[in-house]
Amino acid sequence: MSFSTTPAVLVFEDGRTFHGSAYGSVGQTTGEAVFVTAMSGYQETLTDPSYHRQVVIQAAPHIGNTGINRTDDESARIWAAGYVVRDASRMSSNWRAEGDLVDWLVESGIVGISDVDTRALTRHLREAGSMRVGIFSGPAAEAPEAELLARVQASPQMAGAKLVDEVSITEPQLIPATGQKRFSVAAVDLGIKSMTPQRLTERGIDVHLVPASTTFAEIEAMNVDGVFFSNGPGDPATADDQVELLRAVLDARLPFFGICFGNQLLGRALGFGTFKLPFGHRGINVPVMDRTTQKVEITSQNHGFAVDAPLEGETTAPFKADYGRVVVSHVCLNDDVVEGLACLDIPAFSVQFHPEAAAGPHDSSYLFDRFIDLMSASRADQAAQA
Known part of the structure; x- marks a missing residue:
C-alpha cells in the first residue's frame, strides 16, 4: 500500500x-x-x-x-x-x-x-x-x-455536456439468459453498469447490449420483446438522437423500461423538460415513495438532472397526444423530485434511481419483474390479435 x-x-x-x-x-x-x-x-x-x-x-x-x-x-x-x-x-x-x-x-x-x-x-x-x-x-x-x-x-461545465457517446460500447454484444430464455431485450448502453444486464439475464432475458448510436431499424431487426435505456452521464438535454430513438420505440408500442438517464430521456420523449438539481442525489440511502403500492423504498441513486413533470394527477403526454396519459409513479421523499414515470396507455415506464443496486439496498429489484409483466402483457396482446 x-x-x-x-x-x-x-x-x-x-x-x-x-x-x-x-x-x-x-x-x-x-x-x-x-x-x-x-x-x-x-x-x-x-x-x-x-x-x-x-x-x-x-x-x-x-x-x-x-x-x-x-x-x-x-x-x-x-x-x-x-x-x-x-x-x-x-x-x-x-x-x-x-x-x-x-x-x-x-x-x-x-x-x-x-x-x-x-x-x-x-x-x-x-x-x-x-x-x-x-x-x-x-x-x-x-x-x-x-x-x-x-x-x-476554465474547465467544462456539466450543464450542456454530451457524454453518453464517450462511455457507450461501440459494437453490439449479446449477454445470454441464465437458464431458460423467456424474452429478449435491446439494452441501449448510455453508461450501463454490469449488474444491470445480470439482473435481466437471471430472469431469463437475452440482453442485446447496443451502442448509444443504435438506430430503431437496427433494434427492429433484432426482433426483441422490449427496449431498455440505462443510466449514464451528462446533460439529458443534449441526447436528441436517443430521444428520437425512444420516440420510435414508443410509436411501435414496444415495451420500454428506463432507469436514471433513461428516465430523463423518457420524460423528454413524452414532451416534458429536464433541469439541473442544486446538488443532485448520490448515495444508497435515498427514500422514494412508489405511488402504485404506497410503499417507501430506500434506493441507490446517482443523478444531477431531473424530469420536470406535474407531480399530481394524470397528464396527457405534451409531445404527442397519441402517447396517452402519464403519471409520476415515484417521488423522492427528501425534496419531491420526480423519481419515476408511468405511461397508462402505452407500455412504458421508468425510474430515476438504480434498481440493480450495486452497491445499495434491493428494495426496488421488483421493477425488473414489472418490466417482464409489461412484456408478457404485450406478447399476450399480440397473440390475441393474431
Whole structure:
C-alpha cells in the first residue's frame, strides 16, 4: 500500500480552498464536484460510468478499509475524474480483497486528495450548489491559488455536456439468459453498469447490449420483446438522437423500461423538460415513495438532472397526444423530485434511481419483474390479435 505525504490542494470554482495530502496519483484533475452519502460501495461508485467527468467526494469519513476486488467492478475502468476522502484506510481487511484502494487509484492514474473535511465540503455544496472543482498535488499544487482557480473556472461545465457517446460500447454484444430464455431485450448502453444486464439475464432475458448510436431499424431487426435505456452521464438535454430513438420505440408500442438517464430521456420523449438539481442525489440511502403500492423504498441513486413533470394527477403526454396519459409513479421523499414515470396507455415506464443496486439496498429489484409483466402483457396482446 503506497501512501503519499505529498501536499495537495482542492479548489472550488467559487474560490474556496482546502489543503490535504495526495491520495492516489499525483498530478491535477478537474470536474464537477459531487458528494456521495454512501458508507460503502466505493468500488462500484468509482467504476460507474455515470460519474464520468465528476470528482467524487465521499461524505463518509473512513474509506478503503475493505480493499478492492475485480468482481465488484461495474465497468472495465474507473470513470470518476478525481477522488476526495477524509480518512484513507491504512490497511485492507476483507476476505474478498484482492488489492488496496490507494494502489488501484495510482495504477489507474486517478488524482485524489485525503485528509480534508469531506463533510465540510458536502455542506458547502449543499449550501452553494453544484460547481466545478480541481485537485492539484505535487508540482501542480505549487502554482499560485489564483492560477489554480483560473484552471478550475476554465474547465467544462456539466450543464450542456454530451457524454453518453464517450462511455457507450461501440459494437453490439449479446449477454445470454441464465437458464431458460423467456424474452429478449435491446439494452441501449448510455453508461450501463454490469449488474444491470445480470439482473435481466437471471430472469431469463437475452440482453442485446447496443451502442448509444443504435438506430430503431437496427433494434427492429433484432426482433426483441422490449427496449431498455440505462443510466449514464451528462446533460439529458443534449441526447436528441436517443430521444428520437425512444420516440420510435414508443410509436411501435414496444415495451420500454428506463432507469436514471433513461428516465430523463423518457420524460423528454413524452414532451416534458429536464433541469439541473442544486446538488443532485448520490448515495444508497435515498427514500422514494412508489405511488402504485404506497410503499417507501430506500434506493441507490446517482443523478444531477431531473424530469420536470406535474407531480399530481394524470397528464396527457405534451409531445404527442397519441402517447396517452402519464403519471409520476415515484417521488423522492427528501425534496419531491420526480423519481419515476408511468405511461397508462402505452407500455412504458421508468425510474430515476438504480434498481440493480450495486452497491445499495434491493428494495426496488421488483421493477425488473414489472418490466417482464409489461412484456408478457404485450406478447399476450399480440397473440390475441393474431
